[in-house]
Amino acid sequence: MPHSLPAIPAVRTFLPSHNTFSPQGTRVTESLVGALSFVPRFVASEAYEIELDAGEVVLRALDPAGLSHAKATWNQLKGQKHLPSGLIQDEPRFEWRGLMLDCVRHFFPVANLKTLLDRMATLKLNRFHWHLVDDQAWRLEIPALPRLTALSGEEFYSTAEVVEIVGYAASRGIVVVPEIELPGHSSAAIAAYPELSCTGESIEIPRTWGIFEQVYCASSEKAASILETVLEETCRLFPGPWVHIGGDEVIRKAWQACPRCQEKIRSESLAGERGLEEVFFQRFIAYLGARGKTAVGWNEMVEHNVPHSAVAQWWLHPDLAKKSLEAGNPLLSSNTEYCYFDYPYTPENSWYDEKYMKVIPVSKVYENPVVPPGCEHLAGGILGGEACLWTEHLKAGQENTRLDGRLEALAEVYWSFDARPGFPSFLNRARLLGLNGPSWQVQPPSQPGAGG
Numbered sequence: 371m372p373h374s375l376p377a378i379p380a381v382r383t384f385l386p387s388h389n390t391f392s393p394q395g396t397r398v399t400e401s402l403v404g405a406l407s408f409v410p411r412f413v414a415s416e417a418y419e420i421e422l423d424a425g426e427v428v429l430r431a432l433d434p435a436g437l438s439h440a441k442a443t444w445n446q447l448k449g450q451k452h453l454p455s456g457l458i459q460d461e462p463r464f465e466w467r468g469l470m471l472d473c474v475r476h477f478f479p480v481a482n483l484k485t486l487l488d489r490m491a492t493l494k495l496n497r498f499h500w501h502l503v504d505d506q507a508w509r510l511e512i513p514a515l516p517r518l519t520a521l522s523g524e525e526f527y528s529t530a531e532v533v534e535i536v537g538y539a540a541s542r543g544i545v546v547v548p549e550i551e552l553p554g555h556s557s558a559a560i561a562a563y564p565e566l567s568c569t570g571e572s573i574e575i576p577r578t579w580g581i582f583e584q585v586y587c588a589s590s591e592k593a594a595s596i597l598e599t600v601l602e603e604t605c606r607l608f609p610g611p612w613v614h615i616g617g618d619e620v621i622r623k624a625w626q627a628c629p630r631c632q633e634k635i636r637s638e639s640l641a642g643e644r645g646l647e648e649v650f651f652q653r654f655i656a657y658l659g660a661r662g663k664t665a666v667g668w669n670e671m672v673e674h675n676v677p678h679s680a681v682a683q684w685w686l687h688p689d690l691a692k693k694s695l696e697a698g699n700p701l702l703s704s705n706t707e708y709c710y711f712d713y714p715y716t717p718e719n720s721w722y723d724e725k726y727m728k729v730i731p732v733s734k735v736y737e738n739p740v741v742p743p744g745c746e747h748l749a750g751g752i753l754g755g756e757a758c759l760w761t762e763h764l765k766a767g768q769e770n771t772r773l774d775g776r777l778e779a780l781a782e783v784y785w786s787f788d789a790r791p792g793f794p795s796f797l798n799r800a801r802l803l804g805l806n807g808p809s810w811q812v813q814p815p816s817q818p819g820a821g822g
């Protein structure tokens with residue numbers, strides 16, 4: 371009965387030994403070992419075990435990440451009055467269990483990020499996807515390109531703060547994945563350095579939300595050289611193996627009107643603006659590859675002919691998710707139906723915008739199948755997934771009003787194997803941990819046309 375232990379995410383296996391004990395004051399030892407009492411089945415690292423006994427509690431893991439998970443589980447258990455003795459054997463289903471935070475639409479101070487990283491560690495989430503640039507601002511200091519952040523006023527992350535966050539995350543088993551959007555969502559960069567665009571005209575940073583027509587020129591060597599300076603510094607600041615380069619919602623209109631871009635299409639016999647976009651991605655993916663980094667992109671990027679190592683993040687378009695998996699690109703499952711936590715829990719939430727948001731109660735998050743429809747035979751290519759918190763409609767300090775319950779539920783989805791303990795068990799464990807708030811029990815709205 372693995373679910374009888376109050377832990378979120380639920381532990382995979384618990385072998386009880388019929389006694390109970392009081393965890394208060396129990397001696398705890400921890401060690402890294404070469405082998406556990408079980409052979410991890412799917413992911414070699416991050417596995418751990420805990421021996422629970424009256425005299426002593428022993429945490430064992432194969433690597434520091436596993437030990438950090440063992441501690442997270444023990445920290446949840448030790449608050450209980452009584453615990454059953456026995457052996458916990460635990461490991462994740464997916465190796466990538468993340469949270470994306472948009473720090474552009476609204477800025478989040480370093481202190482908020484640290485609190486969020488603490489929360490992620492308690493839920494055994496291990497990737498912080500940091501959305502740092504977009505149309506409305508550029509938040510990452512690039513010392514060689516000071517105008518990028520100058521337009522954001524005080525609200526950007528200095529290189530020293532980035533190093534601080536990356537280190538803080540690493541000590542909690544979390545890898546930071548920076549996102550530098552290319553070639554769209556680029557108004558802020560173009561406002562700072564107009565030579566990044568096809569026309570070179572000065573523009574203002576947009577003060578509204580939406581999808582904008584600004585796009586980096588796909589044929590200018592000057593623009594490419596600026597972008598390489600950005601990526602070089604990004605690779606230096608973020609020691610993790612991945613750099614996210616966006617690639618979503620590209621409007622190719624500017625390229626149609628750019629003589630330079632049109633000449634490149636002709637001289638290289640590219641398939642129009644779409645082909646131009648493809649070689650643009652290929653160039654920067656190769657640039658990152660030469661620096662030992664793997665590119666991640668929203669699933670529109672991986673629709674193009676890109677290396678099979680590039681990771682696709684599925685948000686919309688299940689057909690593109692399927693195409694990525696068939697092409698052999700690893701997939702992150704961030705389906706908007708289950709993973710977009712800026713959407714409301716209930717239609718009554720004040721921030722509900724029915725024009726583009728879906729309603730996602732905690733129970734719905736818990737039912738996330740992760741695997742795109744029709745892709746069950748390709749499920750081995752799924753690397754994991756991420757919760758996405760876009761911040762057009764939320765300020766720093768309000769993040770918990772979007773994450774509570776849903777982040778816990780999604781952590782269990784990505785951690786647990788197919789036989790998840792079930793939503794009633796999840797609610798019960800949340801209650802035992804003192805986590806269960808009013809938003810957790812919101813029922814999914816009835817489907818349109820489902821009677822009544």
Ligand SMILES: [Zn+2]
Binds near residue numbers: 587625630631
């Ligand atoms: Zn151009």
